[in-house]
Amino acid sequence: MKAISVQSLTKRFGSFTAVDNITFDVDQGEIFGFLGANGAGKTTAMRMLCGLSFPTSGQASVAGYDLYTGSEDIKKSIGYMSQRFSLYEDLTIKENIRFYGGIYGLTNAQIKDETQALATSLQLEDKMNSLVKSLPLGWKQKLSFSVAMLHSPRIVFLDEPTGGVDPITRRDFWSMIYAAADKGTTVFVTTHYMDEAEYCNRVSIMVDGRIDALGSPTELKDQFQSKDMEGVFLRLARKAQRAEM
């Protein structure tokens, strides 16, 4: 069974077609890179798959549930890390974990275990009771990812998770992504960094709301006769008609 399966998904806002008839599948346990220039429609597509926005037309299933009828089940099976930092700065790390664990229905015992495990893996044992706003950005992003993974979702959606983060932390972050994928979690990630695109099992590149390329990084580099993903991306993105939003 595919983790995500999308057929002819379209989203229109009035006369503007943000997402134009896209079709793709994502396998369970795969790291799927979702690339595209600003305004290409990545975030809109992702929001539809997360149940934040209804499609205008088309079919999709996420974690085996239909997008239209199974949105409650989908919500329980996915994790989401938004583009903007989404932990509460005025709460401590512990309180954030409790809150997000709580709204995903984890029991107190589970939350306690998860908090302990998270503190150890992120080496934050002595910081668990300090406010999130006192953490450096890199730590916040790693924490944010761990919180999105708290309830062991089958699929995790990451919307530009490494924006503004230093290279070392980005590498750490990708180790975390690999660790999650090794455990069988499907990772659906958008990024602007082309070196990160190379880390993905497969990538799709969106231009003007359509998916213009889809395949493993090696396949795409062969197809577009480029030595790296940056070249592939530039060739496709330059064709874009739409102005940046």
Added chain:
Amino acid sequence: MYQFLFFIRKEFFHLWRDRQTLLILFGMPLAQILIFGFALSNEVKNARIAILDSSKDEMTTAIVSQLEASRYFEVADNIASSDQLEASFRTGNVKLAVVFPSNFQQEFLHNNAAAIQLIGDATDPNTSSTLINYASAVIMDYQQGLRARPEVPMMIHTEMRMLYNPQLKGSYNFVPGVMAMVLMLVCAMMTSISVVREKELGTMEVILVSPIVPIKVVLAKLVPYFLLSVVNVASILILSVWVLDVPIMGSLALLIAECMLFTMTSLMLGLLISSVATSQQVAMLVSLMGLFLPTVLLSGFMFPIENMPVPLQVISNVVPAKWFYIIVKNVMIKGTDFVHVWKPTLILTGMTLFFMAVSIRKFKTRLE
């Protein structure tokens, strides 16, 4: 239910961490009650007056001492001639001048008529007309005393009695008003800001992706502010009863129930604002201009609605605070039963349900 509790807990953490806001929320009602109670008052006490007595006879002396005996006036200046009147007003010390002509007593006894001139400082028209009324009343009183002998066989005596507030205390009027103001501010403004903040920070998006039902998110937001309002209502009532001596004439239970109703109205308005506002600043401005100002200006608490132009009178009907003010005044000051306030109560309930329906609809459509 379980998720819901986690949510409320989180809201309390937010409130607790934001000490400044918390201090304002608890301190504001206290400050307002004390300011209105002791500083801002339209009652006239010990107003300084000037006397120009060209007669200096038995009667004028009696009238002046009667003026002084009332607690309204205090003679600040005795003027010898009318040239000095102007100067006396200019200094700003004197709010009213009482001018007796020469031979006052003689005129009165021989011609059966005499005139006293009252000159008011009308830079503040309300105070000056109040002072002139008070002074005339004192003089009339003196005259009544003289007329003890029935020289005129028929005469109309007016006897006044001020019901519900015999001492004409301003606090009877503003306690209900301050209550409306504080509840509106705490509930509507704070709720709208706290919901919009989550939209701004992007946390709302993450919450909406989670399995929690949107309606629970909204309700959880309301709980802390509802509790805060209960504390505020209690502190306002305690202060008014024990510090300002404003009694609670009617049933305390009814009064509290009505306060809770108005709290709900304000909370729903806050939610409504949060569903249209896109930033915390917008939410704050909309609450201040759209809710707080009408509450102050159109509820009847600062300015009597009967004196307003008809269009404003009509508009005042959609201001929830107007109805709340009517209810509180009736229950608290007059001591009326529910039977007499059911109409405004029904209107407030209707408004609350309407705002609730609209904001829940709006909240859903935001998810598209």
